[in-house]
Amino acid sequence: MLARHYIGESWKHGLLIIGALIVLIPFYMMVSMSLKSQQEIQSISGGLVGAQEIQTFPVCTKHGYTEEVCTMRPYKYNFWFAFKKAPIPRYLMNGLIVTVSIFLIQVLIALPCSYALAKLRFKGREFVFSMVLFCLLIPVHAIALPLYVMLAKAGLVDTYAALIIPWTISVFGIFLMRQFFMTVPDELIDAARMDGMGEYSIVWKVMLPVAIPALLAFAIFSVVAHWNDYFWPRIVITGNRDLFTPPLGIREFRGGIDSDEFGPMMASIVTVTIPLIVAFIVAQKRFVEGITMTGMK
Amino acid sequence: MGTISLKNINKSFGSTEVLKQLSLDIQDGEFLTLVGPSGCGKSTLLKIIAGLEQQNSGDVIIDDKNVNSTRASKRDLAMVFQSYALYPHLTVRKNLETPLKLRDYSFVERLPLVGNFVPSRKEKKKSIDDLVFKTSETLKITELLDRKPGQLSGGQRQRAALGRAMVREPVAFLMDEPLSNLDAALRVHMRSELSELHNSLKTTFIYVTHDQAEALTMSTRMAVMIDGELLQLDTPSEVYNNPSSLRVAEFVGSPKINTFAAQISSDGSVEFMGIKLERKFNTNSQKALVAVRPEHLEITKDSNKPAFEATVSYRENLGSDIFYHVQVDQSDSKIIVRGSPAGPISNGETVRISPSHAEAMLFETSGERIR
Numbered sequence: 001m002l003a004r005h006y007i008g009e010s011w012k013h014g015l016l017i018i019g020a021l022i023v024l025i026p027f028y029m030m031v032s033m034s035l036k037s038q039q040e041i042q043s044i045s046g047g048l049v050g051a052q053e054i055q056t057f058p059v060c061t062k063h064g065y066t067e068e069v070c071t072m073r074p075y076k077y078n079f080w081f082a083f084k085k086a087p088i089p090r091y092l093m094n095g096l097i098v099t100v101s102i103f104l105i106q107v108l109i110a111l112p113c114s115y116a117l118a119k120l121r122f123k124g125r126e127f128v129f130s131m132v133l134f135c136l137l138i139p140v141h142a143i144a145l146p147l148y149v150m151l152a153k154a155g156l157v158d159t160y161a162a163l164i165i166p167w168t169i170s171v172f173g174i175f176l177m178r179q180f181f182m183t184v185p186d187e188l189i190d191a192a193r194m195d196g197m198g199e200y201s202i203v204w205k206v207m208l209p210v211a212i213p214a215l216l217a218f219a220i221f222s223v224v225a226h227w228n229d230y231f232w233p234r235i236v237i238t239g240n241r242d243l244f245t246p247p248l249g250i251r252e253f254r255g256g257i258d259s260d261e262f263g264p265m266m267a268s269i270v271t272v273t274i275p276l277i278v279a280f281i282v283a284q285k286r287f288v289e290g291i292t293m294t295g296m297k
Numbered sequence: 298m299g300t301i302s303l304k305n306i307n308k309s310f311g312s313t314e315v316l317k318q319l320s321l322d323i324q325d326g327e328f329l330t331l332v333g334p335s336g337c338g339k340s341t342l343l344k345i346i347a348g349l350e351q352q353n354s355g356d357v358i359i360d361d362k363n364v365n366s367t368r369a370s371k372r373d374l375a376m377v378f379q380s381y382a383l384y385p386h387l388t389v390r391k392n393l394e395t396p397l398k399l400r401d402y403s404f405v406e407r408l409p410l411v412g413n414f415v416p417s418r419k420e421k422k423k424s425i426d427d428l429v430f431k432t433s434e435t436l437k438i439t440e441l442l443d444r445k446p447g448q449l450s451g452g453q454r455q456r457a458a459l460g461r462a463m464v465r466e467p468v469a470f471l472m473d474e475p476l477s478n479l480d481a482a483l484r485v486h487m488r489s490e491l492s493e494l495h496n497s498l499k500t501t502f503i504y505v506t507h508d509q510a511e512a513l514t515m516s517t518r519m520a521v522m523i524d525g526e527l528l529q530l531d532t533p534s535e536v537y538n539n540p541s542s543l544r545v546a547e548f549v550g551s552p553k554i555n556t557f558a559a560q561i562s563s564d565g566s567v568e569f570m571g572i573k574l575e576r577k578f579n580t581n582s583q584k585a586l587v588a589v590r591p592e593h594l595e596i597t598k599d600s601n602k603p604a605f606e607a608t609v610s611y612r613e614n615l616g617s618d619i620f621y622h623v624q625v626d627q628s629d630s631k632i633i634v635r636g637s638p639a640g641p642i643s644n645g646e647t648v649r650i651s652p653s654h655a656e657a658m659l660f661e662t663s664g665e666r667i668r
Contacts, residue, residue, distance in 0.1 A: 185380050185382065187378040187379065187473075188380075188384070190344070190347075190349050190376070190378065190382065191376065191378055191382035191383075191384075191461075192384075193370065194347060194369050194374070194375065194376045194396075195370065195395050195396040195461075196370030196371075196396060196399035196400055197370075197399060206384060209384075209385075209386035210385060210386065212386075
């Protein structure tokens, strides 16, 4: 009986393990390639970290560095050269500026909106809310072109504004916070009104602190989406490399004379991914809470 | 001062009429209970007084001033809520300070950081600290001041919520079923504490409850509301002993009052269950209802007393009293009789029940009292 039970269970686990491997193998490849030398990558040898033999890297000398500078262990070279080739800190900085500004402005707009939709009685509230739900259904790609034209007419292409403005009104954020605010008892708001708070004070001094868990969940959704976004920055940042976000930056490593040098490329990807992974590990519990709380995905 | 008067208040939500032409005068320093079954509009009335809800028509007058268009916070009232509604992210101290800061500080003084540099703030802060301390001493919550509401028990939260209302020294306290989230023992205890608090503060209390026992025990006057109408406003004993209508009589008192169909003869004498009441009534109706409270029915063995027979179907033992649920033999109605625990009567036994003539009340079949 028992053995049978284990067999019955094990195929489920087997399936899950295969699924996990499919997701994890690209990450393994990424980390491994960022550590190994070009020969090891191409011959698919060396396991996770490779032999780490000190050697001189030809692409490096081609870029005009002396042989002495270009002689080191592969892992060191990959990361060193990635940073030499592209201004990765600048890209990370851009990513940070864009995602944080987007998130802050989203909160600034979504909180009063969702408070009004959840707690104030006014004519047409249901209609406005159904419009919010309707907007959730519009894919970004469908409106990308008109958005681009508008930004171009306003002369905002190739600015931070172009990266930020289209995302400042998050209907998903409004929807999420509205659902959360529905669960906040009316009495708390009435109490605040009796104490003498105005509606805006209630939003920022009562609802905001109460909604921190929901906001954290939303923060993760928002930051991950915009940190990883390749599509939109690719459209509105046409030439100015100083405005590249991390995903655009990674693209730098493709093409050109050394297009097949995977080590530094993977090293740059690792660098770009690390902030998100760290953030996820720190907020993991909250993240899962957030997803289950909202019933999304 | 804390006189509040309501004149012809009407309120409806959509097509549902919640309050109908309601008028009420509340005297300074009185403990007035608004009592009625759930959905009778008592909480809505309280919110209208507080200014959290706007009436469709009618006037709210506080201390001879019409406050119809005055904001909730400017009416100088304080409210205690059923769920306490303490700010969950603030300590008890901060909860108590909030209404004072919002009232006393100017806009600049309320600003974070910048506010610290306004010289007048220091003085105000001191008076706020004093008030918070004084209030916390009165309510015995001084040692809880630095905790957050989540770390408090139900009773402690209740006190903190009371404290937040008290610090403002308002003209009147509005309480919306403040004890209904407490367990039974604590609720009885808090009743007496609230009464004591009322005695020492001498401020007007308006207390909303669906529990007629709370209304009877605490209030100076109670207002019985049913279906958006004020049916009776009087002292608890008067409401209990002398209800103005059958609905009031049935709502106030536990267990519920017993009613019997009665015939009235042309000379005004009343007969029910084969018993003729000693008193005569002045009415033109021929049919009426006689209502007798369970404690005014007696289980008797004396065959000379006018009585009717019934069968005990259920005994409800409360220790000090036993309530017998009995099936009346002549009809299919069930009534409740209070008996003493001595001389036990078992289920299924037939007993003779005799009403107290002086306490029997007569009502029209439509519910009005016949005196």
